[in-house]
Amino acid sequence: MELFASIVGGLLIGGLYVAISLGFSVAFGVLDVVDLAVGMWVVMGAYAAVVVQDWLDVDPLLLLPLYFLFFALVGAVLAPLIYRVRNNRYAMPALMGLALTFGFATIFRGSLLTGFGYTPRTVRTGLANTSWNIFGLVLPAERVAGFLTAAVLTLAFAWFLYFTRSGLAVRAVAQSKENAGLMGVDVKRTSTLIYALYTGLTAMCGAVMGAIYAMTPELGPRYTLFAFFVVVLAGLGSIWGVLVTGLLLGVLQSLVSTFWSADYTLLVVFLSLFVVLLLLPNGIGNRRSVA
């Protein structure tokens, strides 16, 4: 029973990893830049929720759309910079793109450390210390709420990609910028749109994550590594792969901390990444692709 509960708990967290990694994966396909700041967007979302609870004294989960709007705006401001660096005429634009997003991550981390220090912070919601009994399983309410949020976001994002005109343009740009441009797609605007959606979505997930795990500004790289794990294992550009590996990551993490120790999470995560890549070099879900 403990095993079963641990797996379910992991799946609930895994939902958030799916939502985060999906945006990360699509943004990579469109911008051609691995956003090394992905983990910092998670952390920033959590700190935004902390600020809201400290200053406004309302339940931080009620203001989720606000975090989305705010961070989408920040993303929309930064995206043209990334685009410009990635498409410049100078040497090694791909590497410059990495350096730029690494720079973003460093600035975010520094600002958060200045503002909030090293003390871990938790987003306190009205759901804390509450459990829901679902089909005989007693589950922490915050995790269930987190999973539901992630599920809604993932579905909305997939709907956008597969059922809207802009989503089609996003998938076309991910395949070939030049050909998409010839069809009349404004590649730069599409890049900005997708980066804004991704930063908004990731920060929103971060706010929920902050209610489940304590946050410090130092945790950015951890979530960046998680997103890497999911996207690399999924096979670049594969939505179904992201779905499977995101949930898998949650379960793996949960099992390790239940039966061993949370300290070994990263070790196990990376060992399994190596093993899977040795056996399936193209990733788990390389049949159907976004990009």
Next chain:
Amino acid sequence: MTVLEVRDVSGGYGAVQILSDVSLSAAVGEVTCLFGPNGCGKSTLLKSIAGALPLWGGTVTLDGTDLTGQPSHKVLSQGIALMPQGGGVFPGLSVKENLRMGGYTIKVRRELDARIEEVLDEFPRLRERLSVAAGSLSGGEQMLVSIARALILQPRFLLFDEPSAGLSPKLTTDVLARTAALAERGIGVLMIEQNIKQALRVADKVYVLVGGRNRYEGRPGDINSDKELMHLYLGVHKDEGDPQ
């Protein structure tokens, strides 16, 4: 008559200049062929006209409307569509989605669907493959998708970058016949082709580019009669011109 005028165009990639003062004019209802050795700037010229590459100098006009330096969507809205080498289909998108992309600049969904229906009536073979990923189609079918996609916007001018590349001899004949048919419908075709003999059969006008410059301009009849010109300017042997 509608004419696409290219005057003294120069351009290239990054800092590398490829085109120097290239000029040509192509009319609707005609097939204008662009020949020249590899790397002479044919594709660069088409991309520059279509707005996919910045122009360094010169002008591009369609019927007197200045298109110089306009982005792709503006050029498209003026009725010029480019089919890149290999067709440029999106392999991971379905045939239907590829056609949708062809009409991306049409914002009204119903209007776009109606255009797609019209084009499908013309290419009934694609109707059965609508939900198939374009990348899993054969080369010939992909070329059909590409042509169909380019026709969605009902262009006045089609710029073809080697429509026969990678196709079998039979399919090459088909595709070239199709381009001739498009010209008869009143669309202007500006085409790069490596199958010179076959292309000359459908061409109304011929340009030769060498080293990014105009080298020859004339009617196909003149070129056929002048083998030496082919040797000199195209660097081909007598038996070349047949695919593979």
